[in-house]
Amino acid sequence: MDHVCEEQVYSQLFETHSKTIYNYIYYKFGNSEKAHDTVQEAFVRLWENCAKVQPEKARSFLYTVANNLYLNTLKAEKVRLKYADRHQKSMTHESPEYLMEHNQFQEKLKNALNALPENQRATFLLNRIDGKKYAEIAEMEGVSVKAIEKRMHLALKTLREQIEGI
Amino acid sequence: MEDNHLAKWLNGELSEEEQKAFVASADYALYKRIAEESTLLRAPEFEAEEVWNKLQEVKNEATDEQPVIEMDSTPVHWMEPFRPFLKIAAIIVVMLGISYVYLNSQATSFTSEVAQQLNLNLPDQSEVVLNAKSTLSYEQGEWEENRRLELEGEAYFKVAKGSKFTVETSLGAIAVLGTEFNVRQRKGLLEVSCFEGKVQVQQGLKKLVLIPGEAVQILDGNWEEQKVSEGAVPSWMSKESSFNSVPLKIVLNELQRQFDVDVDQDGVDLNTLFSGSFSNTDLNLALESISIPTQLRYTRDGKKVLFYATNTP
Numbered sequence: 001m002d003h004v005c006e007e008q009v010y011s012q013l014f015e016t017h018s019k020t021i022y023n024y025i026y027y028k029f030g031n032s033e034k035a036h037d038t039v040q041e042a043f044v045r046l047w048e049n050c051a052k053v054q055p056e057k058a059r060s061f062l063y064t065v066a067n068n069l070y071l072n073t074l075k076a077e078k079v080r081l082k083y084a085d086r087h088q089k090s091m092t093h094e095s096p097e098y099l100m101e102h103n104q105f106q107e108k109l110k111n112a113l114n115a116l117p118e119n120q121r122a123t124f125l126l127n128r129i130d131g132k133k134y135a136e137i138a139e140m141e142g143v144s145v146k147a148i149e150k151r152m153h154l155a156l157k158t159l160r161e162q163i164e165g166i
Numbered sequence: 167m168e169d170n171h172l173a174k175w176l177n178g179e180l181s182e183e184e185q186k187a188f189v190a191s192a193d194y195a196l197y198k199r200i201a202e203e204s205t206l207l208r209a210p211e212f213e214a215e216e217v218w219n220k221l222q223e224v225k226n227e228a229t230d231e232q233p234v235i236e237m238d239s240t241p242v243h244w245m246e247p248f249r250p251f252l253k254i255a256a257i258i259v260v261m262l263g264i265s266y267v268y269l270n271s272q273a274t275s276f277t278s279e280v281a282q283q284l285n286l287n288l289p290d291q292s293e294v295v296l297n298a299k300s301t302l303s304y305e306q307g308e309w310e311e312n313r314r315l316e317l318e319g320e321a322y323f324k325v326a327k328g329s330k331f332t333v334e335t336s337l338g339a340i341a342v343l344g345t346e347f348n349v350r351q352r353k354g355l356l357e358v359s360c361f362e363g364k365v366q367v368q369q370g371l372k373k374l375v376l377i378p379g380e381a382v383q384i385l386d387g388n389w390e391e392q393k394v395s396e397g398a399v400p401s402w403m404s405k406e407s408s409f410n411s412v413p414l415k416i417v418l419n420e421l422q423r424q425f426d427v428d429v430d431q432d433g434v435d436l437n438t439l440f441s442g443s444f445s446n447t448d449l450n451l452a453l454e455s456i457s458i459p460t461q462l463r464y465t466r467d468g469k470k471v472l473f474y475a476t477n478t479p
Binding site: 011015023027059105106127 | 171
């Protein structure tokens with residue numbers, strides 16, 4: 001039977017989940033260093049408990065640990081997001097006016113994202129950037145799918161209002 | 167429409183009617199744009215390899231801590247005839263040990279001369295370019311477990327991915343993962359620019375993490391965040407020395423590093439802040455670049471350069 005203590009299972013879990021956990025913590029708190037530390041700590045705990053955790057429970061174990069780790073220690077900072085490269089390249093042939101308007105919009109979007117409550121921001125970006133399903137985000141956050149839908153709705157609504165208002 | 171319709175819309179769960187009504191609404195275009203644009207954002211890069219390597223270290227430490235098995239305590243006596251031989255053997259072993267440690271703890275050191283740039287490859291294939299009159303050293307033996315360098319002067323680093331890599335200067339330490347960055351250390355001045363990856367600058371208890379395009383200038387303990395062009399290289403690598411609000415004395419010292427000249431001054435306020443750059447290849451041009459914005463005059467006599475204030479008789 002597969003066992004988390006087995007090197008192969010463990011490294012597979014790392015490959016599958018480490019980046020999402022990192023993004024998740026980063027979207028919330030905007031601190032890349034702490035997000036790295038959190039991933040490391042979560043996986044250390046998983047290793048220490050590898051005999052007790054079933055592989056299919058490993059994911060929720062990791063998220064629970066990651067959640068508990070930051071809950072009391074981290075304070076939200078400004079989230080510094082970059083645009084993906086492919087996007088930048090496709091832009092090069094546009095007119096200066098278009099580019100300027102576009103850059104302004106991107107700036108507004110980033111600011112509006114920063115102004116969101118951290119739960120809404122993390123939920124929204126996990127869905128938009130990482131393509132996570134509402135059910136999966138619900139599992140990460142330990143809340144119902146309905147609650148996640150509510151957050152998505154509010155996040156998008158607030159973003160629109162912010163961007164229009166500026 | 168129910169209250170979560172935006173979430174449903176993003177998930178393609180709206181009924182045909184709801185969808186139509188939503189598309190027709192005034193806010194639809196902006197919602198669509200936000201939904202699309204946001205997919206193009208990215209968090210700073212996740213250094214998976216780095217975290218994975220650290221995990222391996224932690225795991226190995228845990229395995230080492232297993233209880234020590236008690237040895238049988240029956241005393242063992244060497245037979246007499248071997249005694250003198252063993253003593254000598256022991257001495258040789260100790261000496262070999264010392265010389266091994268000695269050879270391994272020897273610092274490897276590189277120094278560039280005035281007007282010289284030095285290209286170096288470190289044992290892990292990281293690349294370093296030393297600017298003029300700079301020294302870089304590291305402990306060969308410790309390199310594997312501890313990529314730690316000491317820098318005096320200025321250097322550009324292109325670090326191979328791997329374990330932590332630290333550059334120590336008399337004014338602070340710079341800790342990095344795989345990345346490209348520049349360190350300029352002068353009297354009272356430390357400047358670090360990040361071109362790729364992520365760099366942490368530490369002076370005393372204060373720390374700052376730089377991302378590409380960011381730089382920090384620490385002038386006599388005052389931290390000022392600055393900008394550099396992302397993906398570029400420091401200007402000195404293209405034979406130009408650049409400064410951003412730096413006291414003139416540091417600029418004139420730099421001139422002495424880049425050219426084989428002695429710089430003297432008369433009545434010049436050396437604490438005036440200078441922003442700009444000068445050529446590292448053409449001395450006359452360099453002198454003009456410094457004197458014009460500062461409204462100083464200069465005379466040059468062979469290897470001697472004298473700067474003086476305009477109003478000095």
